[in-house]
Amino acid sequence: MSTVKTGDKIRLHILRFNPGNPDEEPRMQTFELEEADGMTLFIALNEIRETRDPSLSFDFVCRAGICGSCGMMINGRPGLACRTLTRNVGPDITLAPLPVFELIADLSVNTGKWMRAMSERLETWVQAKEEELDLTRIEARMEPDLAEQIYELDRCIECGCCVSACGTARMRKDFVGAVGLNKIARFRLDPRDTRTDEDFYELVGDDDGVFGCMTLLACHDVCPKDLPLQTQIAFIRRKMIKQGLS
Amino acid sequence: MKVIYTDVLVIGGGLAGLRLAIAARRRGHDAIVLSLVPPKRSHSKAAQGGMQASLGNVIKGQGDNEDVHFEDTVRGSDWAADQDVVRMFVNTAPKAVRELAAWGVPWSRIRKGDRTVIINGKQVTITERDEAHGLVAQRDFGGTKKWRTCYVSDGTGHAMLQAVGDRAIGDGIVVHERVEALSLIHDGKRCFGAVVRDLTTGELAAYVAKATAMATGGAGRLYRVSTNAVICEGIGHALALETGVAALGNMEAVQFHPTAIVPAGILVTEGCRGDGGLLKDSDGHRFMPDYEPEKKELASRDVVSRRMEQHILAGKGVKSRFGEHLWLDITLLGEQHIKRNLREVFDICQHFLGVDPVKDMIPVRPAQHYTMGGVRTLPTGQSPTLKGLFAAGEAACWDMHGFNRLGGNSVAETVVAGMIVGEFIADFCDGEELAIPLGLVRESLQQEQAKLDALLAGQGRESASQLKTLMQTLMTDKVGIFRTGENLQLAVDGLQELLQRSRHIGVPYKAVGANPELVTAYRVQKMIKLALTVAYGALTRTESRGAHFRNDYPQRNDAEWLRRTLSSWPDPNQSLPTLTYEALDIRRMELPPGWRGYGAKDYVDHPDTAVRRAEIEALKAEFGAADRHKLQAALMPYEQLLPGRLRGSNERIDEPAGPAAQRP
Numbered sequence: 028m029s030t031v032k033t034g035d036k037i038r039l040h041i042l043r044f045n046p047g048n049p050d051e052e053p054r055m056q057t058f059e060l061e062e063a064d065g066m067t068l069f070i071a072l073n074e075i076r077e078t079r080d081p082s083l084s085f086d087f088v089c090r091a092g093i094c095g096s097c098g099m100m101i102n103g104r105p106g107l108a109c110r111t112l113t114r115n116v117g118p119d120i121t122l123a124p125l126p127v128f129e130l131i132a133d134l135s136v137n138t139g140k141w142m143r144a145m146s147e148r149l150e151t152w153v154q155a156k157e158e159e160l161d162l163t164r165i166e167a168r169m170e171p172d173l174a175e176q177i178y179e180l181d182r183c184i185e186c187g188c189c190v191s192a193c194g195t196a197r198m199r200k201d202f203v204g205a206v207g208l209n210k211i212a213r214f215r216l217d218p219r220d221t222r223t224d225e226d227f228y229e230l231v232g233d234d235d236g237v238f239g240c241m242t243l244l245a246c247h248d249v250c251p252k253d254l255p256l257q258t259q260i261a262f263i264r265r266k267m268i269k270q271g272l273s
Numbered sequence: 274m275k276v277i278y279t280d281v282l283v284i285g286g287g288l289a290g291l292r293l294a295i296a297a298r299r300r301g302h303d304a305i306v307l308s309l310v311p312p313k314r315s316h317s318k319a320a321q322g323g324m325q326a327s328l329g330n331v332i333k334g335q336g337d338n339e340d341v342h343f344e345d346t347v348r349g350s351d352w353a354a355d356q357d358v359v360r361m362f363v364n365t366a367p368k369a370v371r372e373l374a375a376w377g378v379p380w381s382r383i384r385k386g387d388r389t390v391i392i393n394g395k396q397v398t399i400t401e402r403d404e405a406h407g408l409v410a411q412r413d414f415g416g417t418k419k420w421r422t423c424y425v426s427d428g429t430g431h432a433m434l435q436a437v438g439d440r441a442i443g444d445g446i447v448v449h450e451r452v453e454a455l456s457l458i459h460d461g462k463r464c465f466g467a468v469v470r471d472l473t474t475g476e477l478a479a480y481v482a483k484a485t486a487m488a489t490g491g492a493g494r495l496y497r498v499s500t501n502a503v504i505c506e507g508i509g510h511a512l513a514l515e516t517g518v519a520a521l522g523n524m525e526a527v528q529f530h531p532t533a534i535v536p537a538g539i540l541v542t543e544g545c546r547g548d549g550g551l552l553k554d555s556d557g558h559r560f561m562p563d564y565e566p567e568k569k570e571l572a573s574r575d576v577v578s579r580r581m582e583q584h585i586l587a588g589k590g591v592k593s594r595f596g597e598h599l600w601l602d603i604t605l606l607g608e609q610h611i612k613r614n615l616r617e618v619f620d621i622c623q624h625f626l627g628v629d630p631v632k633d634m635i636p637v638r639p640a641q642h643y644t645m646g647g648v649r650t651l652p653t654g655q656s657p658t659l660k661g662l663f664a665a666g667e668a669a670c671w672d673m674h675g676f677n678r679l680g681g682n683s684v685a686e687t688v689v690a691g692m693i694v695g696e697f698i699a700d701f702c703d704g705e706e707l708a709i710p711l712g713l714v715r716e717s718l719q720q721e722q723a724k725l726d727a728l729l730a731g732q733g734r735e736s737a738s739q740l741k742t743l744m745q746t747l748m749t750d751k752v753g754i755f756r757t758g759e760n761l762q763l764a765v766d767g768l769q770e771l772l773q774r775s776r777h778i779g780v781p782y783k784a785v786g787a788n789p790e791l792v793t794a795y796r797v798q799k800m801i802k803l804a805l806t807v808a809y810g811a812l813t814r815t816e817s818r819g820a821h822f823r824n825d826y827p828q829r830n831d832a833e834w835l836r837r838t839l840s841s842w843p844d845p846n847q848s849l850p851t852l853t854y855e856a857l858d859i860r861r862m863e864l865p866p867g868w869r870g871y872g873a874k875d876y877v878d879h880p881d882t883a884v885r886r887a888e889i890e891a892l893k894a895e896f897g898a899a900d901r902h903k904l905q906a907a908l909m910p911y912e913q914l915l916p917g918r919l920r921g922s923n924e925r926i927d928e929p930a931g932p933a934a935q936r937p
Contacts, residue, residue, distance in 0.1 A: 047474065047786040064594060065536060065625070077738045081790035082782040086310070089502045091539040092624055093431060093617065094314040110624040131451075131473050132787040139311025139450045143442065152443035153377035153436075160375050162368035163921040164930060166328075167375070168407030169382050175613070177379040178425055181432055185313060219377055 031114040035062045039071060042123040045084070045132040056080075062117065068101070068108035072134075084132035092251065095184030098125050098191065099134050105188035107251045108134075125191040138187040145203055149230050151210045153220045169218070180213035180259065182252050189246035189256065201235040205246035205256045208237055212259040215266070227263075228270040237264045274715060275478040279305045279447075280702050282466050282482035284454050284509060286312030288434055288687035289666025290488030291441045296695020297484075298444050302702045305480065306441075306448045307469060309504050313438040316490050316502040320430025320684035321617055322544030323412060323422035326366035329925045330383055330408040332399055337411075337419035338928065339363040340901060344864055346682060349416045349573050350675025351819035351829060352866040353523065353837070353857070358652050358673045360863070360911040362682075362689050367923040369688045370409060370423050377436045380409040381424050381614070391549025391605055393569065394559065404926055412614075413547040414680045416573035416871070422681040427542050427617045430684050437688070453508070455724075455795065457485065457516050457662065458717045464662040465710060467512070468721045472792065475785040477722055479714045483705045484698045486654075487513060487664040488691075491644035495804045496753075497745035499641040500533050500540040509668045511799035513648040514806065514850070519659040520839040522649035522670030522855075524803070525810035528678055528820045529578040529754050530642030536595035537625045538640045541618045543680040546570040548614060550603040552581065553634065554589040557600075565871055572871035575677040575820040578639035582754050585638075593636065600634035607631075639754060643667065643683060645674045645820065646807070649839055652914050654694030655701065663698055665690035672837065676819025696916035728794050733779035737794040740778070744771055744797070744804055752808045757824045761812035768808055769848050772801045806840040806850045813852055814838065817873075829876035831866050835859065859885050863909035 031037060037060055044053035058075045069090045076083045085108070088096040092110040099108050100123040102116055113120065128136035145151075189205035196202045211231050214220045231237045240260055247257040281297040283290045286308030294304040306312065329337035342363040347354055374380055385406035387398050414422040425432040441448070454467040458479060466481040492507025493499035513519040531552070532541050546552070551559045552570055564580045565572045572580075581599055584590070590597030603611060603618070608631045611619055615630075622628045622635055648656065648664035650671045656662040664671075666687045673686060727733075751764035775798045782790045816830035817823050835857050840850040859865055859881035866882050868874055889908060896904045902922060906912070912920055924930040 045784070045787060048784065067537075067625070076789060077742075081738070081793075082784065082788065084787050084789060087503055088310050088314045089316065089319055090537075091319065091621060093428075094310075094318050094502065096310060096314045112624075135787070137451075139314075142311065142313075143448070146439060146442045150443070152439040153375075154443075155375060160372060162371050162919075163923055164371070165924050165926070166371045166409055169380075170407060171382040171384045171410075174379045174382045175426075178381075178428070178432065181379055181425075181435055182428060184431070185311075214377075217377060217379075219375065 031062050031117040033062055033064050035118060037062050037113055037117040038119050039075065040119065040121045041083070041133065043133050044130065046130055047132065062113060066113045068111045068113060069097070071113055072108065085134040093184060095186030098138065098186040098188050099123065100125060100191070105191040105249045107186060125187055127190050127196050128187055138185065141187065141190070142185045142206070145207045149203060149207050149210060151214065153214065153217060154222050155219055156221055177213060177216055180209055180216065180254065183209055183254060184252060186251060188249045188251060192245035192249045194241055194243045195239045199235060199239055202239045203231060203236055205260060207231070208240070208260050208263055209254060209256060212263050224266055224270040228267055231263065232267045232271055237267050240264070274718060275476065276714060277305070277478055277480045278707065279303045279480065279482050280484070280707070281698055282480050282485045283307065283488055284467060284486065285488035285490060285668065286448055287315035287317035287488060287490055287666065288437055288684065289691045290486070291437050291446070292688050292691025293486055293488065293665055293695035293698060294446045295441055295444055296692060297699050297702065298446055300696070300699035302699055304446055306446060307452050307454060307480070308448055308450050309453055309472070311450050312441070312448055313434055315434065316505050317684065317687055318431050318434045319502060319540065321427040321540065322414065322542035322547065323424030323429045323681050324370065324433070324685040325414065325417070325421045325679065325681035326370040326423055326685060327363065327419070327421055328367055328370065328409055328411065328423065329419070329927060330405045331411045331420050332401055333413065333420035334411045335927065337421055338901070338925070339923070340905065341418050342366070342421060345417045346673065346679055347864045348869040349677050349679040351677055351869065352831070352835065353526070353675025353818055355652070355672040356862050356864065356909060357911045357914055358671050360909065361652060361693060361915050362673050362686065364915065364923070365689045365692060365919050366685050368919060369685065369692060373433060373436055373688065374409060376440050378432050379425055381426060383408050383410045394549070394551060394605070402926070412544055413571065414543055415546065415571045415577065416568070416679045422544070422547065424544065426613065427544055427615050433684060433688065454512055455721045456717060457512050458714055459516050459518065459659060460710065460713055461518055463660040465708070465713065468717050473787055475788065477718055479718050481707070481709055481714060483661065483702045483707050485662055486694070486698060487648050487662070487668045488666050489668045491667040492803060493641050493644065495745065495748050495800060495807065496641035497749040498533070498538045500530055500538060501641070506796055506800055507644065507803045508796060508799055510647060511803045513662065513664070514802060514840070514842050515799065516659055517841065517843040519656045519662055520649045520841045521646055521806055522672055522837050522839055523676065523810070524646035524806040524840055525814055525821050525838060526645035526676045526819060527641060527807060528574055528643035528645060529639040530574055531577040531581055531639050532601050532637040533640035534621065534626060535593065535598040535636040535638050539621055539625055540642070541601065541621060541635060541637065542615070543574070545601055545603050545615060545618060548610065549606055550601055551605070553600040553602050554584055555591045556589065560584050560589065568871040573677055573869070574680060576872040578754055579822060581639055591636065598636040598638045601637045602634045603630050604632060604634065643678055645676060645678055646670055653697040654690065655697065663694055665694040676821055692919060693916060696919065724795065725791070728778060728780045728791060729783055731779065733777040735774045735778045737778050737780070737790065737797045740771055740775055741793060741797045741800070744768065744801055748804055748807070752811055755822055755824055756811055758812065761808055764808040765805065765812055768801055768805045772805065772848055775801050802842060809849055810838045810840060810852065827873070829873070831879035831882065832877050835866065835879055861909065863905070865889070
């Protein structure tokens with residue numbers, strides 16, 4: 028635990044690179060700031076942009092830890108910048124963009140494109156029987172515990188931290204990551220989805236799916252929402268092996 | 274010249290935009306959604322506590338129906354809402370919850386039997402009915418007579434956006450991410466699409482469409498302290514304003530949410546109070562019952578926020594290095610409840626405050642939260658003055674919230690408006706050929722390119738981020754919860770000066786592509802205009818209504834001010850918006866103005882109110898105990914305004930489907 032106090036100097040060492048600018052080389056740049064009460068990386072980075080360097084690129088939307096925009100490497104570990112207090116990671120803080128994803132500029136990466144491609148491939152929506160719903164009728168019932176279990180997995184914010192921490196994702200560009208496997212677990216649990224294990228096997232029963240996982244499980248350690256990724260991946264693997272052998 | 278054609282251009286990828294794109298697509302029209310960010314990161318996600326829909330499943334919601342939801346919403350609006358639109362909304366909200374249930378939203382469900390809840394600070398045991406087991410649950414929220422707010426723990430918006438976002442992918446909706454509309458293409462009569470900038474490459478393109486829909490959310494970032502996401506800068510509002518033809522409705526109606534944490538301004542849900550949490554002062558005293566004996570902590574947001582600020586002014590605030598605040602106490606709800614039903618609140622307290630809400634109280638103070646004002650539309654969602662321009666959700670003013678929105682009605686509005694307006698957009702596209710006025714498109718593109726060039730290559734010396742801070746400070750200090758003529762005049766003067774200065778912004782960083790400074794520069798020019806519609810509208814409205822409170826005119830004045838403010842900006846060189854007013858017709862209202870059931874009891878009546886009341890009494894006497902739908906239809910027929918496929922009564926445990934539930 029660091030001992031940074033209000034008024035202390037902290038230093039942000041930021042990996043700068045804008046691939047859109049052909050003359051630019053990647054470089055580290057250091058900014059010195061004064062620690063303030065409750066200062067987060069959201070506050071610190073905005074202060075730098077407003078007062079020092081208006082060209083610095085980064086992404087924040089909700090700044091409350093719920094939208095998943097601000098994943099970045101914080102002292103070598105993927106995390107959400109908006110809810111990281113500088114006093115917990117300072118006085119020297121190294122920031123870099125999340126690996127695996129396409130770099131836009133500086134700390135901004137294109138997680139949206141990656142997530143959309145993953146969703147299209149795994150068909151991450153409820154596949155119900157095609158019949159027009161009568162919206163005037165009472166909704167179908169669901170056990171309260173099951174609804175809670177589904178929500179537990181539905182809490183994923185697609186921030187990309189698990190993908191950036193993943194050894195397989197570095198080697199296999201089409202690996203679906205813990206985010207994708209967790210979604211399969213979520214839809215498998217949902218009685219509204221009519222897909223069977225045979226269907227799910229088609230989606231993740233290979234090395235780009237659950238069999239690509241090397242069980243390093245950094246995904247589980249870095250997930251900002253504390254999703255039970257370890258259990259879910261193991262569970263899906265077991266089900267897919269069973270399916271594959273049948 | 275890069276030109277992209279589609280049937281429906283949706284600007285904004287939150288719940289409203291995605292849902293109306295889905296509606297249009299399912300009716301056979303192509304849609305492209307433009308989004309500043311990946312759609313699932315939109316601010317819809319931040320809706321925590323829930324979505325109002327009168328399902329009446331829980332025992333404390335028994336007897337709830339569209340009529341009760343309608344009355345709560347109209348009272349909440351301080352009678353400024355369009356009652357036809359409120360009716361359309363309350364009848365569609367249960368359908369929206371049920372549709373989302375089928376699409377995979379894991380709504381929290383009812384468990385039959387006894388459970389302990391906190392009501393008015395005390396533990397009470399309530400018993401859920403056997404026949405309600407497994408149906409969607411509701412919790413209590415402010416300004417409602419029944420427990421009506423359907424929820425997914427306290428991540429309701431997240432779960433809804435997840436399901437609708439995935440549904441949109443499943444339906445093949447095209448989303449262009451990280452792009453921004455700079456202007457609407459129009460000829461003064463019809464809108465043809467938008468000029469759009471790619472935020473990564475800086476390239477401009479014209480998107481030409483039969484229908485253009487604004488679903489860009491709110492304008493919270495006009496203020497320094499706001500619960501809104503950083504992208505909620507009101508740019509969609511400003512794009513409509515800059516057409517000079519479309520108007521904005523009621524921009525002075527700005528909601529302040531009672532419980533934003535201090536100092537970060539992050540929201541903790543109204544569900545905290547709905548589930549039994551209390552507001553306390555520096556003495557640990559629960560003060561709301563002193564002011565609001567009827568609804569206490571659960572009066573409407575405008576009322577609770579004013580009472581909190583009033584209590585701080587009375588010297589009862591808690592002093593801290595970030596200024597004064599009050600306490601939100603949810604410790605009485607217990608660890609299990611907090612970690613299950615208020616887990617986002619638990620996370621936010623831990624990460625941003627270092628506070629454990631199971632044991633400690635949460636420092637809170639009201640902060641800007643919601644923009645009731647928006648692009649003025651008809652009940653179909655279309656602008657009455659600019660054909661082909663539609664709006665839905667927080668960006669719109671079709672006007673279901675009037676001068677104060679009820680908690681749980683905004684995330685509900687996003688999907689309901691998406692469903693309704695989406696159908697009307699599809700109807701509109703059915704009857705339109707895509708006309709491509711190439712000259713106009715080229716001219717619009719050139720105009721925007723010239724503005725960007727002027728910012729990058731011009732001689733301006735003003736700093737965009739500095740102007741933005743000055744604007745936000747003026748708005749928070751002078752156009753806040755308590756307003757006076759004097760302060761509002763200072764705000765208008767100050768903003769006019771900032772508007773002048775914003776015409777001389779310089780951008781030292783010259784990158785054409787990813788360039789955050791350039792983005793701030795062109796946005797702040799728009800935001801200052803929009804701030805002027807808020808401040809000038811507030812200065813001109815010499816009464817108090819809903820969230821708009823004037824110390825110098827503390828009464829609601831129906832006789833003079835039961836009118837909707839319309840702001841427009843016909844000449845780009847104007848330094849103030851043009852204000853006109855649109856009267857609300859009491860003689861057509863189902864619920865004529867009266868006391869809201871909380872807040873101030875004195876107001877100035879309109880002469881029509883008594884007349885309309887007498888008419889309604891006579892009708893009620895005539896109908897006696899007839900079917901409530903028949904009485905409603907006699908008071909204010911509205912069902913013809915809804916798209917055909919969204920008509921029909923909603924089934925409930927206590928209102929089984931009968932002939933009334935048949936679709937027309």
